């Protein structure tokens with residue numbers, strides 16, 4: 328962790344807690360982690376079924392955990408692999424600022440601007456009520472859009488830079504949706520790690 332950049336932003340939002348650390352890792356550390364994870368993670372591309380139609384998911388994913396609990400969303404059930412040393416170190420660093428413990432990390436790899444993650448909430452039963460979800464971004468910056476389910480004025484975006492950490496908490500998964508939209512810009516790859524607790 329970069330001890331010299333403590334800057335953080337706590338967004339004032341109705342029915343959500345959202346905190347952004349732009350430089351959780353510095354650019355050098357973030358680059359290193361990006362290269363290590365790109366090579367060492369067991370990336371897969373699953374089929375998802377949305378509104379009765381089956382497609383390849385528009386990104387690569389992988390699941391790691393310190394227990395055997397699977398994670399299911401969009402008709403996919405993922406079985407975890409055991410945390411690697413790098414993932415364990417990242418988890419320990421993030422737990423200190425998130426002030427909670429995580430069991431599981433879902434990794435996403437967006438190979439280009441045409442990879443994406445559609446509107447959703449991380450509200451699966453196995454995450455429990457008001458889950459804390461910490462997401463670390465490495466590589467190409469991408470916009471994170473989030474909107475309130477019923478308050479139409481509450482629609483925002485944050486550019487998630489390399490090395491940044493975003494922590495979602497409070498009732499965010501109940502009242503808000505988020506997405507990583509596609510972009511036509513010619514950008515490189517991005518890896519995102521979303522730490523969760525699956526009890």
Ligand SMILES: O=C(O)CCC(=O)C(=O)O
Nearest residue numbers: 435444449462507519521
């Ligand atoms: O890529 C991101 O920043 C968000 C990923 C996400 O929302 C998820 O995996 O649930």
Ligand SMILES: [Fe+2]
Nearest residue numbers: 447448449505
């Ligand atoms: Fe999500």
